[in-house]
Amino acid sequence: MEKFSDVVVVGGGPSGSFCALNMAKKAVSVIVFEEHDEIGTPCHCAGHLSITGLKNLGLYPLPKRVIENVFYGVKIHSPNGSEFTIRFSLPTTCVVNRALFDKHLSDLAKKSGIRYFLGSKVDSLTLDGSLAKLLISKTSGETFKFSSRIVVDAEGTSYKILRQAGLTPPEKGFVYCVNAEVENVNNLEPDKVEVFLGNTYAPGFYAWLIPKEKDVAKIGLGAKAGNPKTLLRKLMHKHPAASKKLKKAKILQETFHPIPLGGPIKRAYAHGFLVVGDAAAQVKPTTGGGIILGLNCARIAADVAVEAINTKDFSPKFLRVYQKRLMKLLGFDIKVMREIRKILDRIHDKELDNFISLCRRNFGEEDFQDLIETDFQGRALLRAVKKPRITAAIAYFLLLSLKSILK
Numbered sequence: 099m100e101k102f103s104d105v106v107v108v109g110g111g112p113s114g115s116f117c118a119l120n121m122a123k124k125a126v127s128v129i130v131f132e133e134h135d136e137i138g139t140p141c142h143c144a145g146h147l148s149i150t151g152l153k154n155l156g157l158y159p160l161p162k163r164v165i166e167n168v169f170y171g172v173k174i175h176s177p178n179g180s181e182f183t184i185r186f187s188l189p190t191t192c193v194v195n196r197a198l199f200d201k202h203l204s205d206l207a208k209k210s211g212i213r214y215f216l217g218s219k220v221d222s223l224t225l226d227g228s229l230a231k232l233l234i235s236k237t238s239g240e241t242f243k244f245s246s247r248i249v250v251d252a253e254g255t256s257y258k259i260l261r262q263a264g265l266t267p268p269e270k271g272f273v274y275c276v277n278a279e280v281e282n283v284n285n286l287e288p289d290k291v292e293v294f295l296g297n298t299y300a301p302g303f304y305a306w307l308i309p310k311e312k313d314v315a316k317i318g319l320g321a322k323a324g325n326p327k328t329l330l331r332k333l334m335h336k337h338p339a340a341s342k343k344l345k346k347a348k349i350l351q352e353t354f355h356p357i358p359l360g361g362p363i364k365r366a367y368a369h370g371f372l373v374v375g376d377a378a379a380q381v382k383p384t385t386g387g388g389i390i391l392g393l394n395c396a397r398i399a400a401d402v403a404v405e406a407i408n409t410k411d412f413s414p415k416f417l418r419v420y421q422k423r424l425m426k427l428l429g430f431d432i433k434v435m436r437e438i439r440k441i442l443d444r445i446h447d448k449e450l451d452n453f454i455s456l457c458r459r460n461f462g463e464e465d466f467q468d469l470i471e472t473d474f475q476g477r478a479l480l481r482a483v484k485k486p487r488i489t490a491a492i493a494y495f496l497l498l499s500l501k502s503i504l505k
C-alpha cells in the first residue's frame with residue numbers, strides 16, 4: 099500500500115472530516131485514519147446544533163435523513179421547578195442523528211477525493227523535524243507505517259496523539275456526561291428543547307431533554323462531581339418538572355463521555371502538526387457544544403495546512419498562524435463564555451430559583467430575540483446588553499451570583 103500523503107488526519111469525526119473536506123481539491127493528498135470500522139459509531143453526543151452555525155459553514159440544509167427535529171426555543175427549569183421559555187420567531191436549532199451527520203461529512207469528503215482508512219488506529223506519531231512518521235494498527239491485527247508532511251489531530255478527547263506531539267492536553271475543567279435515548283416521554287413539547295439547571299441534579303453543568311418524535315427524546319446531563327448515571331435517574335424521578343415527563347420513560351440506550359469545558363488548549367500546533375475539535379478543547383464552556391466551533395477551527399486548520407504545503411514551510415514559526423486565526427475567531431467569545439461558566443458554577447440553587455421566577459414574572463417568551471446567536475455567545479451578549487431590560491436581568495443575575503459567593 100501507498101505509504102505517504104501530504105496530510106494525514108487522525109480521526110473521522112466531524113472535525114477531522116470537515117478539515118479533510120476543506121483541503122480537498124487544493125492539490126494536496128489527504129488520508130483520514132479512523133480507528134472504528136464505521137464512521138459515526140459509537141455515538142456519544144446529543145447532536146443539538148445551531149442552524150445559523152451550520153449555514154455559516156455551508157452545511158445547511160442538511161439531508162432530511164440527518165435531521166431529527168428543529169426547535170424555536172428553549173424552556174429553562176430551575177431546581178425547584180420554576181420555568182421560563184425563550185422563544186424565537188424562526189427555527190433556531192436542530193437535532194441531528196450524530197452517526198448520520200458524521201457519515202454525511204465523510205461522504206462529502208470522499209466525493210471530493212479524500213481517502214478514508216477505517217478500522218485503522220494511529221498508534222504512534224514521531225515528529226522529528228522532517229516528515230511525520232505514524233504507526234497504524236488495523237482491527238485485523240496488521241500494522242503498517244505511514245508518513246506525511248502534516249498531521250491534523252482530530253482524535254477527540256483521547257489526547258494520545260496530542261501528547262506524542264509534545265503538546266499539553268486540557269488538565270482540568272472536564273464534565274462527565276451521560277446521553278440517553280428514551281421513549282414513553284409524557285407531554286413532550288416538540289418545538290423546544292428543555293434545560294434543567296442546578297447543582298442538585300447536574301453539579302457544574304446542566305441536564306437536557308431534546309424531543310425527537312412523538313414520545314421519543316434524547317436526554318442527558320453532565321456533572322463535575324457525582325455519578326452521571328445516578329444523577330440522571332434522580333432527575334427522571336425527583337425533579338419537580340422533569341419527573342412529570344420522564345418518570346415512566348424507558349431508556350433505550352445510554353452512553354458516557356467527557357466534555358473538555360475549560361477552554362481551548364494554549365498551543366494547538368507543533369512542527370508539521372495541527373490540532374482541531376475536542377482534541378484542542380474547542381468547545382463552548384457554557385453549553386459544552388463542540389461541533390460548530392470544532393468545524394470552524396477545522397476550516398482554519400485546512401487553510402493553514404494547504405498554505406504550509408504550498409510554501410513548503412512546516413515549522414512551528416509558520417504554523418503559529420493557526421493559533422492566531424483561532425484566537426481572532428474565538429478569543430473574545432471563549433473569554434466571555436468562561437466567565438459565564440464560572441458564575442453558573444458558583445450560583446446556589448436557591449438563587450437560580452429566584453432568577454428564573456423573576457424572568458417569568460418580568461419577561462415575555464419573545465423578549466430575548468437578540469440571544470438567537472448560540473455559538474458566539476460573547477458577541478450575542480454584546481448585542482443583547484444594548485436593551486435596557488436585558489441589561490437589568492443580567493445585572494440581577496450577577497447580583498444573585500454575588501450573593502451566592504458571599505454566603
Ligand SMILES: Cc1cc2nc3c(=O)[nH]c(=O)nc-3n(C[C@H](O)[C@H](O)[C@H](O)COP(=O)(O)OP(=O)(O)OC[C@H]3O[C@@H](n4cnc5c(N)ncnc54)[C@H](O)[C@@H]3O)c2cc1C
Pocket residue numbers: 108109110111112113114131132133134138142143144145146147218219220221252253254255256258259275276277318354355356357374375376377381386387388389390392
Ligand atoms: C453527552 C454529550 C453530548 C454532547 N452534545 C452535544 C451537542 O448537542 N451539540 C454539540 O455541538 N456538541 C455536543 N457534544 C460535544 C461533541 O460531541 C464534540 O464536541 C464533538 O464530537 C467533537 O468532534 P471531534 O471530531 O473533534 O471529535 P470526535 O467526535 O470525538 O471524533 C474523534 C474521532 O477520532 C477517532 N480516533 C480517536 N483516536 C484515534 C486514533 N488514534 N486513530 C484513529 N482514529 C482515532 C475516534 O474514533 C472518533 O471517530 C456532546 C458531548 C457529549 C459527551
